Amino acid sequence: MEQSATLDIEALKVTQFQFILASQSLHLQRPACDVSYPVGLYGWRKRSLYFFLLLLLATMIVNLALTVWIIKVMNLSMDGMGNLHLSRDGIRLEGISEFFLPLYVNEIQSRKDSTLALRSEKNVTLDVRNERGQLTSQLTVGPEAVEVQCQRLQIRNKDGDRALLTAGEDELLMTTEKFTVTGSEGAVFGHSVETPLIQARSSEDVKLESPTRTLTMEAPRGVEVSAAQGALKVSSRKDLQLESTEGEILLDASSIQLGGLPLGIYVLSPSQAARAHTIYEVCVCPSGKVYLSPAESSSTCQTMSNICLWS
Structure with a gap:
């Protein structure tokens, strides 16, 4: 029994010695790690x-x-x-805003208690284009004139239910109750004017004049020329023609004076007839020319009709 225990102890010592040798051999074979590498910047x-x-x-x-x-x-x-x-x-x-490039908007509206002012050092131009980008209307407000380029210009009243002025390529239509011209030179029209009434103010005169051409007044139902409180004067450099196709020409006044009528004289000279006669009768030639003839007991127009030969 003691012999076996001694063997076991000897065997244990041998095993421990082998382990130590193996450990030492492993320690001798491990490489040396003396070099260190730094980590970071x-x-x-x-x-x-x-x-x-x-x-x-x-x-x-x-x-x-x-x-x-x-x-x-x-x-x-x-x-x-x-x-x-x-x-x-x-x-x-x-406030005040400045735009240095074109502005494209659908509507520009001011507040109810203020006005909308568009100001520019040169001009203000409003352009209207169609869906293709083509210019259809243009309004330019410049320092010298206001130019509108469009097919039809229409000015309406404040409610927008009635057109006051309509201008197109062929006609200019005004539907206002009264059109007043206050300029000292009046209004100049290059062509015909159609209106139901031409009237001056109560303290001013109305004058229709054509300096170089003829002045014609026509109406389908008649032309009425009247002066309520003043004189009516019609003058012409050449002929003054009053014509009515289907009616009569009426001169209604307390006295009608035809000045500068020629005197029809057959025997006496005009100076002798003026001294001898103070009463004359008005005669009319077949051509329509009016002349004077000395008044006697019977008509002398036929006797003094020699003036009609020169008409």
Whole structure:
């Protein structure tokens, strides 16, 4: 029994000795690890990284400061920018606004308590184009004139239910109750004028004149020329013709004077007839010419009709 125990102890010692030898052999075969490798950035790389981080931080601070300054100066808000306010109905501008490029809008409207003013150093031009981009109408307000280019120009009253002035390529139609010309030279018309009434003010005269051409007044139912409180004067350089195709010419006055009528004399000279006679009768030639003839107990027009030979 003691011999076996001794064997086991010897065997254990041998096994322990072998383990120690094996461990020492393994320790001798392990390579040496004396070299160390540093981890991280060092030297100029580290300094460059810190410089770029500082530069980025400074740029972010400057950008944030400029953004805050722009928001403060431009008065940016959730409703718009400064005098410009955005809403569901469109854009509202308050105060004076300047546009350096063309403005395209559907409607421009001012507030109810203020007027809408369009100002420009040169001119203000409003263009209307069709769906193809072609110019259909144009309104130009310049320093010397206001020009309108369109096919038809129409001016309506404040309610918009009645046209006051309609101008086209062929005619100009005015539907106002009264058209007043206050210029000292009156109104000049290059062609015919159609109107139911031409009337002057109560304290002024009305004058129809054609300096170089003829003056013609025509009406389908008659022409009436009257002077309620003054004299009526009709003068012509050449012929004055009163013609009625289906009616009569009526001169209704307390006295009618025909001045400058020629005197029809057959025997006596005009000077002798003027001294001998003070009463004359008015005679009419077949051509329509009117002349005077000395009045006697019977008509002398036939005797003094020699003046009709020269008419």
